Amino acid sequence: MTQYLDDFMIWVPTQIFFGKTALDHLAEGIKRFGGSRVILVYGGGSIKKTGLYDTVVKILDENGIFHCEVSGVQPNPLASKIDEGLRIARENRVDFVLAVGGGSVIDSAKGIAGAYYFDGGVMDLMEHQNGRPLETDKVLPTGTILTLPATGSEMATGNTFVNDYVEKHTKAGFHGPYIRPRVSFLNPEFTYSLSRKQTVAGVSDIMSHIFESYFSNEKGSYLHARTAEGMLRTLIKYTPIALEEPDNYEARANIMYTGSWGNNGYIVKGNYVSWSVHLLENPLNERYNITHGEGLAILTPHWMRWAKRPENLYRYVELGVNVFGIDAALPEEEIADKTIEAVENFYANVLGMPRRLRDLGIDQACFEDCATRFENPTTVTYQSMAFVPMTVEDAVSIYKAAY
Numbered sequence: 001m002t003q004y005l006d007d008f009m010i011w012v013p014t015q016i017f018f019g020k021t022a023l024d025h026l027a028e029g030i031k032r033f034g035g036s037r038v039i040l041v042y043g044g045g046s047i048k049k050t051g052l053y054d055t056v057v058k059i060l061d062e063n064g065i066f067h068c069e070v071s072g073v074q075p076n077p078l079a080s081k082i083d084e085g086l087r088i089a090r091e092n093r094v095d096f097v098l099a100v101g102g103g104s105v106i107d108s109a110k111g112i113a114g115a116y117y118f119d120g121g122v123m124d125l126m127e128h129q130n131g132r133p134l135e136t137d138k139v140l141p142t143g144t145i146l147t148l149p150a151t152g153s154e155m156a157t158g159n160t161f162v163n164d165y166v167e168k169h170t171k172a173g174f175h176g177p178y179i180r181p182r183v184s185f186l187n188p189e190f191t192y193s194l195s196r197k198q199t200v201a202g203v204s205d206i207m208s209h210i211f212e213s214y215f216s217n218e219k220g221s222y223l224h225a226r227t228a229e230g231m232l233r234t235l236i237k238y239t240p241i242a243l244e245e246p247d248n249y250e251a252r253a254n255i256m257y258t259g260s261w262g263n264n265g266y267i268v269k270g271n272y273v274s275w276s277v278h279l280l281e282n283p284l285n286e287r288y289n290i291t292h293g294e295g296l297a298i299l300t301p302h303w304m305r306w307a308k309r310p311e312n313l314y315r316y317v318e319l320g321v322n323v324f325g326i327d328a329a330l331p332e333e334e335i336a337d338k339t340i341e342a343v344e345n346f347y348a349n350v351l352g353m354p355r356r357l358r359d360l361g362i363d364q365a366c367f368e369d370c371a372t373r374f375e376n377p378t379t380v381t382y383q384s385m386a387f388v389p390m391t392v393e394d395a396v397s398i399y400k401a402a403y
């Protein structure tokens with residue numbers, strides 16, 4: 001543990017067009033990055049219901065931009081769907097990938113972009129990379145039109161998808177500087193149609209990305225911590241407003257922008273971030289296809305309770321006092337406990353999210369198997385730098401507490 005920021009490199013070249021006029025820049029944004037033949041990537045049809053699909057196609061047509069498409073990307077997207085998109089993209093010799101949707105759609109678009117020039121499918125690329133980042137710039141440029149603030153994938157370097165070519169599905173993904181979207185169009189109005197369940201799951205994921213950075217042993221990252229607190233306060237202020245009034249622009253805009261900056265590296269770089277709660281959630285997600293944000297919401301307070309130690313109370317105290325307004329004059333241990341209660345209360349009572357893993361239909365028989373993730377050498381390396389490193393036994397105990 002150091003008392004100062006570690007050396008780091010950050011490069012976030014995603015051009016953002018934010019606001020009601022974002023799509024006025026769609027053609028210009030695509031063309032700037034060499035796009036003249038586009039593959040549109042989208043999900044199960046929400047963009048057709050809202051009319052966004054027609055708007056996008058009209059803009060492409062009016063600007064002479066060729067387009068083909070792959071649709072039906074499902075939540076927790078499949079490698080086989082990415083390969084379907086790859087075939088269509090290659091047949092049509094596209095030069096740009098445009099995702100219109102949430103994280104699953106964007107991550108699939110990144111899969112197509114990353115594997116396009118590779119001789120094989122996306123899982124062949126994964127095998128070739130063998131855990132190494134994709135450093136090559138021989139990828140297609142990606143643009144995104146975000147409709148669900150959650151993952152931050154619209155500004156982030158990585159993607160996540162499910163390897164459905166094996167009997168026991170596993171989550172896969174790769175990351176690299178050049179698959180970070182080149183341009184993203186963020187119009188908060190496109191999120192008005194989100195259901196309550198999708199809105200809160202998205203907010204929960206954003207919060208989790210912030211917590212993963214915030215619960216760090218790097219005490220010198222003062223700016224990171226205060227920024228993270230500002231982001232959390234933004235979500236706490238605006239989520240109830242968005243739930244009450246789904247078309248409240250100010251609320252949707254604040255949530256959307258927080259999501260993008262919560263996972264673009266800004267509060268991660270220079271911190272020790274080991275993605276502890278995501279590492280706990282992913283194996284459940286592989287087995288049960290649960291909603292990512294719901295799994296995180298259930299696990300987070302239990303992980304916080306487990307990780308609390310006399311030497312790291314300061315972080316709980318800062319969170320409680322600066323974000324949840326807990327009285328700073330109380331004893332530290334009491335503030336820490338109240339902080340965990342406040343987080344739990346926010347998820348369960350303000351957002352109305354499920355409280356227990358059993359509520360998601362998860363069988364506790366899988367816990368030992370899920371926890372084997374913590375034997376994996378990459379995970380062990382990540383965990384060695386964690387706020388509190390987790391073993392297989394620790395993971396099982398957290399799953400059981402959350403059951």
Ligand code: NZQ
Pocket residue numbers: 042043044045046047073074075076077101102103104105107147148149150151152153156158159160161190191192193194195198201202205263278292293
């Ligand atoms: O498929 P459609 O019809 O579009 O419906 C989607 C989908 O059913 C719907 N939706 C999206 N925008 C909507 C809308 N419905 C109405 N109105 C709108 N405006 O929402 C449903 C869920 O969409 P999905 O894209 O799956 O959600 P999310 O953005 O939460 O993405 C989750 C995926 O991202 C991965 C997760 O593991 C999961 O696979 N993650 C990606 C990360 C990254 N790339 O950096 C980091 C995250 O930690 C996460 O792991």
Ligand code: ZN
Pocket residue numbers: 151205208209278292
């Ligand atoms: Zn996440």
